[in-house]
Amino acid sequence: xxxxxxxxxxxxxxxxxxxxxxxxxxxxxxxxxxxxxxxxxxxxxxxxxxxxxxxxxxxxxxxxxxxxxxxxxxxxxxxxxxxxxxxxxxxxxxxxxxxxxxxxxxxxxxxxxxxxxxxxxxxxxxxxxxxxxxxxxxxxxxxxxxxxxxxxxxxxxxxxxxxxxxxxxxxxxxxxxxxxxxxxxxxxxxxxxxxxxxxxxxxxxxxxxxxxxxxxxxxxxxxxxxxxxxxxxxxxxxxxxxxxxxxxxxxxxxxxxxxxxxxxxxxxxxxxxxxxxxxxxxxxxxxxxxxxxxxxxxxxxxxxxxxxxxxxxxxx
Amino acid sequence: xxxxxxxxxxxxxxxxxxxxxxxxxxxxxxxxxxxxxxxxxxxxxxxxxxxxxxxxxxxxxxxxxxxxxxxxxxxxxxxxxxxxxxxxxxxxxxxxxxxxxxxxxxxxxxxxxxxxxxxxxxxxxxxxxxxxxxxxxxxxxxxxxxxxxxxxxxxxxxxxxxxxxxxxxxxxxxxxxxxxxxxxxxxxxxxxxxxxxxxxxxxxxxxxxxxxxxxxxxxxxxxxxxxxxxxxxxxxxxxxxxxxxxxxxxxxxxxxxxxxxxxxxxxxxxxxxxxxxxx
Numbered sequence: 001x002x003x004x005x006x007x008x009x010x011x012x013x014x015x016x017x018x019x020x021x022x023x024x025x026x027x028x029x030x031x032x033x034x035x036x037x038x039x040x041x042x043x044x045x046x047x048x049x050x051x052x053x054x055x056x057x058x059x060x061x062x063x064x065x066x067x068x069x070x071x072x073x074x075x076x077x078x079x080x081x082x083x084x085x086x087x088x089x090x091x092x093x094x095x096x097x098x099x100x101x102x103x104x105x106x107x108x109x110x111x112x113x114x115x116x117x118x119x120x121x122x123x124x125x126x127x128x129x130x131x132x133x134x135x136x137x138x139x140x141x142x143x144x145x146x147x148x149x150x151x152x153x154x155x156x157x158x159x160x161x162x163x164x165x166x167x168x169x170x171x172x173x174x175x176x177x178x179x180x181x182x183x184x185x186x187x188x189x190x191x192x193x194x195x196x197x198x199x200x201x202x203x204x205x206x207x208x209x210x211x212x213x214x215x216x217x218x219x220x221x222x223x224x225x226x227x228x229x230x231x232x233x234x235x236x237x238x239x240x241x242x243x244x245x246x247x248x249x250x251x252x253x254x255x256x257x258x259x260x261x262x263x264x265x266x267x268x269x270x271x272x273x274x275x276x277x278x279x280x281x282x283x284x285x286x287x288x289x290x291x292x293x294x295x296x297x298x299x300x301x302x303x304x305x306x307x308x309x310x311x312x313x314x315x316x
Numbered sequence: 317x318x319x320x321x322x323x324x325x326x327x328x329x330x331x332x333x334x335x336x337x338x339x340x341x342x343x344x345x346x347x348x349x350x351x352x353x354x355x356x357x358x359x360x361x362x363x364x365x366x367x368x369x370x371x372x373x374x375x376x377x378x379x380x381x382x383x384x385x386x387x388x389x390x391x392x393x394x395x396x397x398x399x400x401x402x403x404x405x406x407x408x409x410x411x412x413x414x415x416x417x418x419x420x421x422x423x424x425x426x427x428x429x430x431x432x433x434x435x436x437x438x439x440x441x442x443x444x445x446x447x448x449x450x451x452x453x454x455x456x457x458x459x460x461x462x463x464x465x466x467x468x469x470x471x472x473x474x475x476x477x478x479x480x481x482x483x484x485x486x487x488x489x490x491x492x493x494x495x496x497x498x499x500x501x502x503x504x505x506x507x508x509x510x511x512x513x514x515x516x517x518x519x520x521x522x523x524x525x526x527x528x529x530x531x532x533x534x535x536x537x538x539x540x541x542x543x544x545x546x547x548x549x550x551x552x553x554x555x556x557x558x559x560x561x562x563x564x565x566x567x568x569x570x571x572x573x574x575x576x577x578x579x580x581x582x583x584x585x586x587x588x589x590x591x592x593x594x595x
Contacts, residue, residue, distance in 0.1 A: 005317050008317055009317055009385070012317075012318070012566060012569070012570065015566065015567075015570040016570050016573050016574060019570050019571065019574040020573070020574040020577040020578065023575070023577075023578050024577075024578060027582075157577070159578060160581045160582075160584075162581075162582055163581065163582060163583065164531065164532065164535060164582075165531060167534050167535055167538060168530075171534075
């Protein structure tokens, strides 16, 4: 490369760096302003609403889509919020739990699934779902830094925090998906008659999977569980860990190991995996193999409420 | 130098933003093709057609642009292939380094079109079958090459019978349909799944479209629209991407590259490797 070309190239790179850095900051702060006002949608609205109500509710539910669709929080407490989000795991939940005010008296239900704990591939990358709050909320920033799931470029180009979610945020800003003032985080799965036939066929052919040979606990999942435990210890909250029903689970080894781990750590765990296994013929309770319909969720929450009431009265 | 910088960033955008975002939807549909209806499989196949194009052309742009920065000029590898009226034209615009090699070292070596019409058809078919096998020892690649060879031969026959040199505007649609049907065999894991996908699409029983993660789907459609709009602009202006960067002043190029960097930050996807790394 000639010296003249090299000088031109360096000049161009310098100009690109300055301008791209400036544009990045302008867009980032604009997106911050917009996203802070978004209260609907899974991209950021649900998280914003959670951050707004987390220290004023009596009961909080954390977990993945199964928590979101299975626990009718209104039935448990009129002032409750379901923070279940599709596709997330214990890393995301543990980080959010650690943002709660430890002094506030609350009941915290953490929905956990064995698949996080016995999956070798689980690496805690679901924590990236909180990246829109990176460099904005201290506890989330430090958890993200500690996880190593954040690119170092993110400290230069802040808009990377909105990677993949910018369009969803704009869409929910212009046209909110629902009225957040009446939303408690629970999303019912209604199975209409046109989908019921396909659901019935799927459940009829639901062959239970055999147990895997590997029952080693994933160290990353376990580490995040311990973070919840240490927070629970110093907080004024009642923690309950729950696994909601699955249509046809043949393997109980993983559930038993998980039960032992939670027992050893003095964490209350209710495993409802096989709660409806004996009446598998009633397909109306299900949307698919792992998700219950709104009817199933109502029935399950009633059961959970009774169990919870018995447990809280035993604590008194 | 400016052309090189421009080409590198356009390549990055094509690969990291467009192709990888399309790939998320394609993988989720092709990974469970049995449960999807015709409309979903059709959209996933169209997405794949653009995914493989933007993936490979983006990779080529990055390589050619980088070489240009060091004073090496390589021939272009893609020239807006989906703007082709015939399959013959498509192969003059798609993966040009391979197609010209196949033409020069296989088709012409076999006799090309100098030994009569029947031998010409045989040569076309053999060249494309071997071109398919170049991608891997799978029947799917053979069928992919066979479809191209068959339609190239049919085109040659049609042109000589009708005494025409190309098709009218309808040819764009014809070429795209042939290419995407062939892509099904290229993308599907085996012959059985490819056959199922083809039969589901051509049963014309189109139901509601599976969107998967709505945010990811909308991002993919948005980025695809931007990618196609850039190609359409290049096609209309009849200027190649390689020549486009020369037109820009330093300030204009800086603005364009900065906007591309912003789009990369907002839409990059890390889920995919370069598709052609497997070949």
